[in-house]
Amino acid sequence: MSERKGPRYALLGLSAAVLVGALGYYFANPVETVASPALESAKAERKLESLAELDGKPPSHRALNVQTWKTAEGSRVLFVEARQLPMFDLRLTFAAGSSQDDNTPGLALLTNAMLNEGVAGKDVGDIAQGFEGLGAEFSNGAYRDMAVASLRSLSDIDKRTPALNLFAEVVGKPAFPADSLARIKNQMLASLEFQKQNPGKLASNELFERLYGNHPYAHASDGTVQSITSVTIDQLKAFHNKAYTAGNAVIAIVGDLSRAEAEAIASQVSAALPKGPAVAKAVQPVDPKAGAHHIEFPSKQTHLLLAQLGIDRDDPDYAALSLGNQILGGGGFGTRLMTEVREKRGLTYGVYSNFSPMQARGPFLINLQTRAELSEGTLKLVQDILADYLKNGPTQKELDDAKRELAGSFPLSTASNAAIVGQLGAMGFYDLPLDYLETFMQQSQDLTIEQVKDAMNKHLSADKMVVVTAGPTVPQKPLPPPTDKPSEQPLGVPEH
Template sequence: MTDTLLPNQTTTRLLSAQGLVLDEPTLINTEIQSWTDDSGARVRFIESHGLPMVDVQLVFKAGTTQDTDYPGLAALTLYNLDEGSAGKSASEFAERLESLGALFEKSSRLEYSTLTLRTLSAKEVLDPAIALFTDLVARPDFPAAGLEKVKAQLLGQRAALEKSPAIRATAEVYRHLFAGHPYGTPEGSSEQGIAAITTDDLKAFHGKAYSANNLEISLVGDLSREDAERITQQLSQALPQGWAAAELPPLPTPSPGRIHIEQPGASNVMALALPMAVPADAPEQLNLILANEVLGSGLNSRLMQALRQQRGLTYDISSALNPLRVGGLFMVRWEVAAEYVDASLQLVRQTVQDFIEQGPTAAELLAAHRQLTGPMLRNVAQNRRLAALLGEMGYKQLPDDYLSTYLPRLAALTPEQVRDALQANLDINMSIEVSVGPASDQQPLPPVPAE
């Protein structure tokens, strides 16, 4: 079922969705109810009765940063949850879920693992769907046959990813910038780690990392507060209790560097990354979000203008922020012909450096605010995406009014504030630069065509 706002729902979430004036601050009305349940799980809930649907998202601090003894343990634990639970086989679980019309998804990241359930809100569907979801998350059987199957799948996935120049470039950035830190193993697994892991290891990791007080729960949909409390209690009380993930250590002192990885092909994938000491919940993240939009998002970004529009060096170039709990990074990535690796890198360095020194113009900030407004309004208008936003807010420890004040706070930022945030948090001299592709004799930049 498509999850879109019906005409008579507009006012429940947005003050103005039609006839929106993007030059004026837009308010998002999201009444977030939050609490910590008896088991220590932290809950955020938005009541929305426009569609007979419920979206549940569980975010456990159970990512790859927690499995340093056996790289791959976090991923294998997550992906084995639906291989058999509470005596039901993987096929029985899947068939039962399908019969209810419910959808289940899971994903693993550096810092957390996520499980989501989407189901109809009718009690005769919701209750058995939540019961199945609870069994899967809290009572996995971890059968040996399932572990061997998932091991083979994970090894195959690793082999496929290692052939991707873009994945290799990104992984090398993380390894270099975060050497010696849990962030420094971006693949989340190793062949040796996968081979060594047993079902006992899965059970031990699950018994800790999937504890209730290591959990953020998000619910959005056709529920009352009483219903939401009942569901969260059912989930959290079934989970292991009393373990919380250790806080991550500070980031290592960064060191600049240049790395080339030889790989056959017609072009090189390039990455230029800068470390950020500012954590995900820092107020200045909003300044950096706007700055990133100006520098490397869309056809009119500064990087796109410099490399594609003016010189035709690449089809696409973009920048991205990756804020993490104890820092993060800013990265530019593009693809270029092998003979322009050095020249394009110097052009990107200069464009980024100029932007850090000068900051954006007022016109660029207005355009960036417009670009960010549309996606945010679409996200809060779709329950599944809204549940994901709540989960992200919880994990990053953002306040309950984060969504409702997001767009006005963006609109209030000045070019000077954004420039100051750039200068305080990014240093081009600390960049790590990676190229993946064939080596070639280098050529200077092609001239800018005359207008």
């Protein structure tokens, strides 16, 4: 699952965005643009002169004035005016992820990958050159719940207008050329072949199948060799006409624009999309049967995945679970799992846990890899740590540290236009309130030990985990005892 740009750009994650390229274009072409008054004002503001000025002050964050409306075609729009830079970010989010694949796994990903491969009168090269010549960036990606298409452009009308015209064509009227389809199919098939040599990917695919059974989340977004090979241009067009409709779109806009300009952009993009309603949301999955499953793989490492169904995105316990997971294994060094498994015993380079809430209940997952001969003991250790955490909850120090870390990192969620447009897209897609970010932060800071403990126990159980391991079957060795000075080199050296 990844965001992709034109042929010259590498794959990006859903939340990844690059500010440097657009800034480089702006400052390299000063005669073609006019710096906004807000930018000049920011340069003149008083600068921090000493770190002592920060003592005792909570981290500041960017207050968002989120405006929302619907287009005539039914697209929901979320807009934040941001005049600091002479550019804007536009993101379209569709309920067009792999959960909508039906009986053709990979169809959503392949449709999304084909968006910028051609429109009437322009091939993939023309499209790439069109965006680059305007200093604009196009990106797209498909995941289990959603598919996205994004544009970053200078806000000057001479650059904005042609960039928007090209973007509207690409998203609303892709041509799905046969030569591009053959090329992208070959790329996806090559990726599927490579995955056979990746035990982590094999374990992940097996885990989702065990966790979700017949639910649409069960299959991987990138499909199978058989399904990808069989996809036709007619199927791509039908999927686009069903899932890339105006009624199925959330339009997020952030940047150097007035409300009237944002309304015009949203209207133009919405009108360019196929007409149609929102697609039905994924149904809730059924709890799977707990158990362990092993994939034999010739390697020195064993991948360990432990999971169970978690929550959907609008669950009222999300703040408590998020903070609780940060203490357990979601916060890197200093978490329960990292301290006990890596720092005290040197069994792995990294062990992580996370909730992945989606439209339907997403997974709670713990993942790591360790030496094959220590895999059984490491698995038992992780299970014991989880059981103890659910039984006793976090300490007051752990809770206070997690709150402080969250308060310190929270401003990054609105530190750039790209970050904000991603937040708006998620808020619109999951139908979250406009003050969601502020509410989430306040809820998190108000949590008590008992509230975190109760929420974790409400949604997780140590004896209901689905476990998938991938590695060789070898004689097992006892774990090294915990120590404050483990070996310099962790035993679980990653292979991939």
